[in-house]
Amino acid sequence: EGAHIRPMYGLPGAGAIGAPLAAGRDFALSAIAPSQNFVLVTAADTGEVMVYQPTSGLSTVSGAVASPDALAISPGGTSAALWFPLTGKLQIISGLPDSPAVRTIDASFLNASPLSMTVTDDGQWAAGLWAAGVYAFGPSNVVIPLQTDPGVVAISFFHNNHDLALATASR
DSSP, rough: TTTSSSOSSSSSTTTTTTTOOSSSOOOOEOOOOOOOOEEEETTTOOEOOOEEEETTTEETTOOOOOSSSEEEEOSSSSSEEETTTTTTEEEEEESSSTSSEEEEEEEEEOSOOOOOEEEEETSOOOOHHHHHEEEEEEEEEEEEEEOOTEEEEEEOOOOSSSSSEESSSOO
């Protein structure tokens, strides 16, 4: 809710929204882990990338650049991807939530922000949808342009898998 994280109990439509969590900071971006045991956030004032766990509070992700423009969390919540439009860099954080490790990839050749991005649970692969097409970024920072049908609107890796799903308006 705005700059605060509020837990929701129960099912949507029949659930209840709890009081804001006492994180002590306001947030600009957030991505909740599918297991709902932590939230990857950026601080509203400094852009610092942090992990918030209700049981242990905030911890900084060492090596993550401040103020990403977008973030995406993996299907299992063990990795995340951060996008930095001014530099055209993509950072992959693996080992979430307790032992984050950061890897940086240069994607400045794309000259734009992704419309959608995703990352594998093991943090080995990330993929993004740009106006120029769909690109995968793998181990050793290899970059692969993917041949896809036109009109891709969303992408996602499968849980604990390197298989990539692509959605178009018609299929």
